[in-house]
Amino acid sequence: MFKKSIYRFTGVALLGTCLLGSCTTAKKYNDLLAQKVKLEREKADCQSTLARTTKERSDLSKQVTELTEFRTKLATDTTLLGSTLRKTQGVYADLSDTYDKLIRNHDRLLANSALESSKLSKDLARREDELKALNETLMRNRSQLDQLSTDLKSREERLNELERILAEKDKAVNALKNKVSNALLGFNSKDLSVDVRNGKVYVSLSEQLLFKSGSTKVDAKGQDALRKLAAALKDQQDVNVVVEGHTDDVPVSKGTVGMQDNWDLSVLRATEITRILTGAGLAGTKITPSGRAQNVPVDAAKTAEARQKNRRTEIILTPKLDELFQILEGN
Known part of the structure; x- marks a missing residue:
């Protein structure tokens, strides 16, 4: 025995x-x-x-x-x-x-x-x-x-559940990208692009589409793009929106009213875009405006073309990951 x-x-x-x-x-x-x-x-x-x-x-x-x-x-x-x-x-x-x-x-x-x-x-x-x-x-x-x-x-059970949730999030992110891209089809690809990075949807809008040089007021064409974006996002309850203003490395002109430097310019532009989005029906609780000044360039060169690329606004759409965080905390 x-x-x-x-x-x-x-x-x-x-x-x-x-x-x-x-x-x-x-x-x-x-x-x-x-x-x-x-x-x-x-x-x-x-x-x-x-x-x-x-x-x-x-x-x-x-x-x-x-x-x-x-x-x-x-x-x-x-x-x-x-x-x-x-x-x-x-x-x-x-x-x-x-x-x-x-x-x-x-x-x-x-x-x-x-x-x-x-x-x-x-x-x-x-x-x-x-x-x-x-x-x-x-x-x-x-x-x-x-x-x-x-x-x-x-x-293994938690890992399988985590993989399932991640797959659902990836599917939701791709669906959101397609929806936003379809809503903004009429705009020049040089002025507006939609892509996915690190599980988030980035809507990048050039300065030419939104603002006159040194201005914080959005042009009519830019307002049209922002309203269409807001309409596409109204029913996306599980998406957070971050509006990031970016400038080039050229300081703002001395004496510009209400601005001391590029920090002010980037923040004021992000705030103005946030107002347009909320005015178009997007919930203010879902939007966070922020300014990055010249600190996150897409092109580090000092040429006019590189600086034009860097003067942009990025609207970052992030799916909520509450369910994912609950699983991670359970580990």
């Missing part, structure tokens, strides 16, 4: 080790199992030696008994002739010597047998303790493997 339990446990241990891919756990388990087999074999050898010694002791005792009886019979036999007596006495002397030797051997064997028996008993007790400790270690390892298997299954 114990061996069957060990085999069943060994199978479970090997399976748990494979699931975890942990070479260290498998080696430790195999070493422990090998020690157990070795101890059981040594225990069997000790028991066999003890049985053999006990049998030899019994045989010697039987021989001593037989010789003692024979000696008694010779000593009491007074009917034999002198020559027979002398021969008998010689034989008796030999037998006595043999008897004495046998007695000494018997005593020595008894002493050795007792010593060996004591030693074997101690070895057996020690090996039984080792086997008990080994079984306890195996049980602990089995419990650890069961716990690891449970944890692994739970993590």
Whole structure:
């Protein structure tokens, strides 16, 4: 029954080790199992030696008994002739010597047998303790493997759920991009672009589409684009909107009313665009205006063309990831 339990446990241990891919756990388990087999074999050898010694002791005792009886019979036999007596006495002397030797051997064997028996008993007790400790270690390892298997299954379930949510978010982001692109089809691609980056939809609008140089007021064509964008986003309840104003590295003209530098220019433009979007029906709770000044250029060159690219407004559409965050916090 114990061996069957060990085999069943060994199978479970090997399976748990494979699931975890942990070479260290498998080696430790195999070493422990090998020690157990070795101890059981040594225990069997000790028991066999003890049985053999006990049998030899019994045989010697039987021989001593037989010789003692024979000696008694010779000593009491007074009917034999002198020559027979002398021969008998010689034989008796030999037998006595043999008897004495046998007695000494018997005593020595008894002493050795007792010593060996004591030693074997101690070895057996020690090996039984080792086997008990080994079984306890195996049980602990089995419990650890069961716990690891449970944890692994739970993590796989969370991972599958996470992958499902991410796939849904990617699908929603692509659908949002297509919807926004279709709403803004009538505008020049040089002035307006829609693309997906890092799981977000970026609507990039050039300064030429929205503002006159140094101005914070949106042109009529830019207002048209922003209203169409707001109309496309009205029913997107799970999308947050960030309006980022970007400038080139040329400082604003001195004396410009209400502006000290490009920070003011980028923030005021983002705020103005936010007003247009909310005025077109987009909820103000979903929009965050921000200014980045000249700090996030798309082209680091100092040419007029590079600076024109950098003067832009980016409207960043980010799907809410509440469900995803709940799963991550659960880990």
